Amino acid sequence: MASLGKNEDVLCTSDGIESVYNKLVAQEEEINNGLETLLSRQCHLEAKLRGITKVLPNLQIVHSDAQQLAEMITFTSTLAENVSSKVRQLDIARSRVSECQQRVHDLLDLQLCSDGVQTALRNEDFEKAAAHVHRFLSMDQHLLKQTADDVAEDCTSVTNSFSLLHEAATQLGAVVTQKFDEAVHADDLASVERFFKIFPLLGMQDEGLVRFSSYLCSKLKDTALKNLRLALETNTSDKRANVIYADTITLLFEGIARVIEIHQPLIETYYGPGRLLTVASYLQRECDRQSKRILAEFSKCRHLEKIVQQVNEYMRTNNVYSKPTDKLDPKELDLLLGELTIMHSRAELYVRFIRRRVMNDLEIGVPSGDTRTALVSELEAMLNGSELCHRMQELLSSYLLLERYFMEESVKKAVVMDSVEEGSHTSSMVDDVFFIVRKCIRRAGTSSSLDGVCAVINNACALLETDFCEVLRRQLRQGYPSGYLDLTQAYSVLHTSIQQGRLQASDSEQARLMFLTYLNNADASTEYTDTLRRSLMDEVPSVLTTMSENERVKLESCLSGLGSVAASLKAVIDYGMEQLRVIVIKPRVNPWVDTFLSVSHQLSEEDFANYEANEPFVQNLIMNLDGLLGLFRGSLTTSNYDTLVSILTAEVTAHLEKVVIKSTFNRLGGLVFDKEVRALVSYLTSTTSWSIRDKFARLTQMATVLNLERVTEISDYWGSNSGPLTWRLTPADIRQVMTLRTDFRSDDIKRLKL
Amino acid sequence: MEDYKFLFKVVLVGNAGVGKTCLVRRFTQGLFPPGQGATIGVDFMIKTVEIDNEKIKLQIWDTAGQERFRSITQSYYRSAHALILVYDISCQPTFDCLPDWLREIEEYASSKVLRVLVGNKIDREDREIPAHVGEDFAQRHSMYYLETSAKEAENVERLFMEIAAELMEQARSKELPRYDSNSPTINGRTTVIGDGGCCSRMS
Numbered sequence: 001m002a003s004l005g006k007n008e009d010v011l012c013t014s015d016g017i018e019s020v021y022n023k024l025v026a027q028e029e030e031i032n033n034g035l036e037t038l039l040s041r042q043c044h045l046e047a048k049l050r051g052i053t054k055v056l057p058n059l060q061i062v063h064s065d066a067q068q069l070a071e072m073i074t075f076t077s078t079l080a081e082n083v084s085s086k087v088r089q090l091d092i093a094r095s096r097v098s099e100c101q102q103r104v105h106d107l108l109d110l111q112l113c114s115d116g117v118q119t120a121l122r123n124e125d126f127e128k129a130a131a132h133v134h135r136f137l138s139m140d141q142h143l144l145k146q147t148a149d150d151v152a153e154d155c156t157s158v159t160n161s162f163s164l165l166h167e168a169a170t171q172l173g174a175v176v177t178q179k180f181d182e183a184v185h186a187d188d189l190a191s192v193e194r195f196f197k198i199f200p201l202l203g204m205q206d207e208g209l210v211r212f213s214s215y216l217c218s219k220l221k222d223t224a225l226k227n228l229r230l231a232l233e234t235n236t237s238d239k240r241a242n243v244i245y246a247d248t249i250t251l252l253f254e255g256i257a258r259v260i261e262i263h264q265p266l267i268e269t270y271y272g273p274g275r276l277l278t279v280a281s282y283l284q285r286e287c288d289r290q291s292k293r294i295l296a297e298f299s300k301c302r303h304l305e306k307i308v309q310q311v312n313e314y315m316r317t318n319n320v321y322s323k324p325t326d327k328l329d330p331k332e333l334d335l336l337l338g339e340l341t342i343m344h345s346r347a348e349l350y351v352r353f354i355r356r357r358v359m360n361d362l363e364i365g366v367p368s369g370d371t372r373t374a375l376v377s378e379l380e381a382m383l384n385g386s387e388l389c390h391r392m393q394e395l396l397s398s399y400l401l402l403e404r405y406f407m408e409e410s411v412k413k414a415v416v417m418d419s420v421e422e423g424s425h426t427s428s429m430v431d432d433v434f435f436i437v438r439k440c441i442r443r444a445g446t447s448s449s450l451d452g453v454c455a456v457i458n459n460a461c462a463l464l465e466t467d468f469c470e471v472l473r474r475q476l477r478q479g480y481p482s483g484y485l486d487l488t489q490a491y492s493v494l495h496t497s498i499q500q501g502r503l504q505a506s507d508s509e510q511a512r513l514m515f516l517t518y519l520n521n522a523d524a525s526t527e528y529t530d531t532l533r534r535s536l537m538d539e540v541p542s543v544l545t546t547m548s549e550n551e552r553v554k555l556e557s558c559l560s561g562l563g564s565v566a567a568s569l570k571a572v573i574d575y576g577m578e579q580l581r582v583i584v585i586k587p588r589v590n591p592w593v594d595t596f597l598s599v600s601h602q603l604s605e606e607d608f609a610n611y612e613a614n615e616p617f618v619q620n621l622i623m624n625l626d627g628l629l630g631l632f633r634g635s636l637t638t639s640n641y642d643t644l645v646s647i648l649t650a651e652v653t654a655h656l657e658k659v660v661i662k663s664t665f666n667r668l669g670g671l672v673f674d675k676e677v678r679a680l681v682s683y684l685t686s687t688t689s690w691s692i693r694d695k696f697a698r699l700t701q702m703a704t705v706l707n708l709e710r711v712t713e714i715s716d717y718w719g720s721n722s723g724p725l726t727w728r729l730t731p732a733d734i735r736q737v738m739t740l741r742t743d744f745r746s747d748d749i750k751r752l753k754l
Numbered sequence: 755m756e757d758y759k760f761l762f763k764v765v766l767v768g769n770a771g772v773g774k775t776c777l778v779r780r781f782t783q784g785l786f787p788p789g790q791g792a793t794i795g796v797d798f799m800i801k802t803v804e805i806d807n808e809k810i811k812l813q814i815w816d817t818a819g820q821e822r823f824r825s826i827t828q829s830y831y832r833s834a835h836a837l838i839l840v841y842d843i844s845c846q847p848t849f850d851c852l853p854d855w856l857r858e859i860e861e862y863a864s865s866k867v868l869r870v871l872v873g874n875k876i877d878r879e880d881r882e883i884p885a886h887v888g889e890d891f892a893q894r895h896s897m898y899y900l901e902t903s904a905k906e907a908e909n910v911e912r913l914f915m916e917i918a919a920e921l922m923e924q925a926r927s928k929e930l931p932r933y934d935s936n937s938p939t940i941n942g943r944t945t946v947i948g949d950g951g952c953c954s955r956m957s
Contacts, residue, residue, distance in 0.1 A: 380791070381791070384791065384792075384794065390822065393794070393822045393823065394822045396825075396826070397822050397823065397824065397825045397826070398825075400825035400826060400829075401825050404825075449795075450795075451794075451795030451796055451826050452826070454796070454826075454829070455825065455826045455829040456829075458829035458830060458832070458833070459829050461832075461833070462829075462832050550798060553798065553800070554796075554798040557798065557813060561833055564833075
């Protein structure tokens with residue numbers, strides 16, 4: 001209605017009235033519909049109401065039932081609580097009874113023990129006496145005394161028993177200790193073990209372990225001394241004489257390992273696990289003493305100190321180039337070095353064994369936590385701080401010094417004794433040097449020390465990169481004698497050689513051969529270096545078991561030093577090749593290529609036919625090049641030869657390009673040039689396994705341009721029409737090359753859009 | 755393989771117990787392990803740092819100070835790009851040994867190696883070597899100089915970062931072969947280091 005009120009003016013027109021009427025009709029209908037829907041639901045709602053009225057009484061029943069149930073539950077719970085409190089009381093009573101029983105037992109046993117221990121002691125039945133004492137020690141003495149006091153108001157008998165048993169325990173302890181010592185003295189293993197087992201029963205675990213350990217130590221000492229005596233008496237002709245000290249120290253380590261192997265179960269059974277560390281510490285001290293003795297004898301008999309001093313002095317003075325007279329032959333060190341590495345490796349193995357055994361024992365016997373961590377670090381400190389370890393580190397240090405000397409001197413020797421065998425590309429020193437280096441690194445591996453191997457690898461890298469590369473470079477620096485291809489000079493050489501008996505010629509022949517051999521040496525060395533690096537990466541981890549990831553990276557990093565050796569060798573090769581380029585290739589190739597200028601490329605049809613028949617320029621050039629390469633083909637390694645061809649090709653193409661720019665062509669001349677380039681490419685491709693087409697890219701494209709029919713034909717090859725062809729000529733280059741064609745008009749060339 | 759543009763080898767030397775391992779641990783792991791046992795042989799750590807948006811991989815070789823490891827540790831001098839010579843500012847003998855160490859460096863290391871003198875343990879109250887004495891020594895021997903405390907993490911980060919920055923600078927000016935991820939073996943050892951004649955204090 002609001003709308004009606006607001007729009008009173010609407011009612012002024014009949015249309016307005018009608019529309020309002022229509023609206024009202026529509027509203028009425030809507031309301032009617034609504035009312036009908038409501039009515040239709042009435043029936044449904046009534047049915048629902050009836051249902052609810054019917055169920056209502058049931059609810060009453062449910063409510064009362066629920067109340068009943070709740071009461072029942074409360075009752076039950078009270079009951080249960082009553083019962084359980086009684087059970088608890090019972091349990092307390094029961095445990096008191098059992099405690100009481102235990103105490104009665106204890107009291108009874110106390111009497112029994114105090115009687116028994118005396119009899120047993122009288123009968124020297126120490127096990128029984130110890131068992132009594134052990135039983136007594138397991139009692140709570142304070143509580144027992146109290147009980148006796150409470151019950152009988154008199155604890156004299158109990159106190160008597162106590163003092164008696166205490167006395168017996170002390171007495172037994174003393175007796176057992178004495179008997180143990182006697183057994184040790186009499187070397188009666190059975191008795192030693194018998195009394196060893198009694199100590200823990202008397203609560204004297206530490207005492208027992210210490211005494212037993214020192215017994216084991218004395219046994220070790222005896223054997224070690226005997227073995228050392230035998231070693232010293234060994235005849236020098238004995239086949240183990242060279243490693244007799246390594247053998248002796250190995251026997252010591254094996255002896256200790258056996259002692260642990262045999263006695264660990266005994267200790268574990270009677271003293272419980274977690275006790276091995278104490279014993280091992282004692283044994284280690286004996287091991288330190290004995291190994292020191294062996295190493296001292298070793299050092300004395302093998303003159304280790306003197307040798308080390310001598311080598312040290314030599315190395316120091318060697319740096320200022322004054323040579324002492326009494327130089328050691330590296331060969332003499334060979335056996336000593338071997339023995340040193342065996343010793344170090346055995347010690348490493350031994351330490352690993354002890355560590356593993358004690359660790360296992362601690363893992364079983366000591367719950368993880370601070371105590372175990374402390375014991376583990378005690379173990380590490382014991383092993384790392386042991387004199388054995390220190391001495392082995394010193395030994396390794398001497399070994400590394402001597403190994404460096406051996407490697408350096410052997411390499412020097414190999415260089416001095418260098419010889420070239422006929423038919424071989426390289427000289428003897430390459431094989432020798434790499435044999436020595438590999439041998440030394442391998443030997444370092446047998447020391448079982450990663451630090452040792454890494455140090456030898458580092459030293460080898462230093463030796464190869466500085467000394468060895470310098471040897472190669474020094475030879476190459478002497479240069480490659482040239483001139484043999486120069487005809488006049490060749491004649492004069494022939495002349496003088498006739499006069500002087502071939503001396504001069506063979507000398508320069510020799511020098512040439514040496515130059516090429518050393519170039520080959522460098523190439524072969526590069527290959528050997530790569531092989532060495534790869535093989536060591538597999539070999540070293542297989543020799544040194546249990547390498548951590550960090551250790552692997554460490555080794556890799558040291559081996560990467562061989563990568564820089566290879567880079568230095570490459571620089572040596574480059575140096576030699578540059579010499580060949582300047583001395584041999586450039587002076588010869590340039591005049592040969594220059595003859596291009598003397599051949600006209602302005603050809604008539606007749607000239608063209610003639611020219612095609614014998615191709616004077618390119619066939620001559622190929623012949624000359626082949627003659628030049630032929631001199632090297634047999635004397636260079638494949639890789640060096642390929643490098644040489646590549647240098648030659650670069651030289652030829654660069655110079656030919658210069659010469660072409662100075663020539664002029666007509667259409668047929670361009671065709672001939674194209675053929676010439678093709679012939680040259682095909683010849684050079686056939687001489688090498690490397691691709692040289694790339695070096696000819698510019699020349700080939702120049703030929704294409706010179707071979708065009710019309711200036712505009714270039715658009716067939718340029719821009720979007722270039723296809724797979726990558727242009728190495730710039731637009732300016734192309735225009736310049738086009739001007740070489742005498743039949744192309746410069747206006748056309750200028751107009752060209754590139 | 756991770757990518758990095760430069761790889762430098764840094765070797766720490768100096769008497770036993772001056773704190774070489776602690777310096778390395780502090781820098782690589784951010785730890786100061788108390789009760790550190792003596793290093794055996796040579797320890798090896800790697801840390802990649804970033805300078806001017808360039809990744810630099812530092813290979814740090816932590817050597818044992820004791821005499822009996824000398825023949826192992828000496829073998830690492832030659833390929834080092836930087837040598838850090840460490841002494842303990844509260845222990846005169848470790849300073850007195852410096853000339854011996856320099857002799858060793860002279861004998862085995864590349865003449866162009868970047869040399870840095872470090873006085874460690876400045877957290878200690880009982881200083882024996884005044885800073886200017888260390889600095890004088892460094893100046894006389896054309897070395898960089900820095901005082902550090904591995905315990906308080908003082909100047910440790912700076913020490914290694916400045917070495918990395920300096921080596922990168924030298925490498926760039928010499929245009930040494932790059933260590934790219936495909937061929938980490940190329941080594942520009944001898945061409946890497948500049949004349950190192952600068953004896954100014956690191957700043």
